[in-house]
Amino acid sequence: MRKVIFDLDVLRSFVTGMDLGSYAKAADRLGRSTSAISAQLKRLEEQAGAPIFRKAGRGLALTEAGETMLAYARRLLDLNDEAATALHGTELEGWVRLGLQEDFGETLLPEVLGRFARAHPKVRIEARVVRNVELVERVTSGKLDLALAWSDGFRTAHTDRIAEVPLCWVGPANGAVHWRADSGETMPLASLEAPCLLRNIATKALDRAGIGWRISFVSPSLGGLWAATAAGLGLALRTPLGLPDKVRQLMPGEAGLPSLPKLDLVLHRAEVEASPATERLASIILQSVRQTVEAVPQSRLFEDARDYDAVTA
DSSP states (O other), rough: OOOOOOHHHHHHHHHHHHHHTOHHHHHHHHTOOOHHHHHHHHHHHHHSSOOOOOEETTEEEEEEEHHHHHHHHHHHHHHHHHHHHHHHTTTTTTEEEEEOOGGGGGTTTHHHHHHHHHHOOOEEEEEEEEHHHHHHHHTTTSSOEEEEEEEOOOOOOOOEEEEEEEOOEEESSSOOOOGGGGSSOOEEEEEEESHHHHHHHHHHHHHTTOEEEEEEEEESHHHHHHHHHTSSSSSSEETTTTTOOOOEEETTTTOOOOOOOOOEEEESSSSSSSSSSHHHHHHHHHHHHHHHHHOOOOOOOOHHHHHHHHOOO
């Protein structure tokens, strides 16, 4: 049997399109034409020896073979990028102090730090998972080199805007939401301790909608907030990122809840000219977070039939 050697450029186009949910966006991101991306995907299907895509309504979804191909493509690209970084970055040494919001502590932190540590074993990282206010205070006082935080409009001297993230109401994963806006009862709101940016956004949205509310549960940690929400003690407001299985994102308009704005996610830097180790870690964080924010839903449906045409034309 002839051995198949997959082209990493083709795999990168494939993965980028899946992460962005659109091969038109992938073409723009990678600096290629849509016809070039289409040709790459046809080549990938030929090498795979099985259909990777299938029609799903007006959109496009992956076949079972496509899901398998996507998983292996990610692993091959990660290994390639890790090898390239290790070969060109073994000289990096030093110490990087990183701060993160709790939303990313269990998801982003292990993946980012694992990649960085394998490529740069001589660099020591001190990571701190704390609330937004403390992150900003520590980076402005020089106690942190990098801080991944939600933005309330405040900018440190050196701030990169990473993405605009939607907000959502969150309820228990099992069972219906027992409160409704037309019930005449005040809405039970589960929240983190003040000061809390998302708590302020929630109460302002409810006030604008004329919905009465009460603080039904207060927690100093995100884990406590998830436990209370899962138990039905109150509804919470967060982003869809990092939601545990015991809670779920409520559908727009569910229970009569008001619509919500989007929230900027930013990376604060203590210095404009940081150390090479800090810059490398910042680069990995920016890449990983953007992929997480831009990731398509589990159904892996594309935006419309034009994406299918771009693949099959």
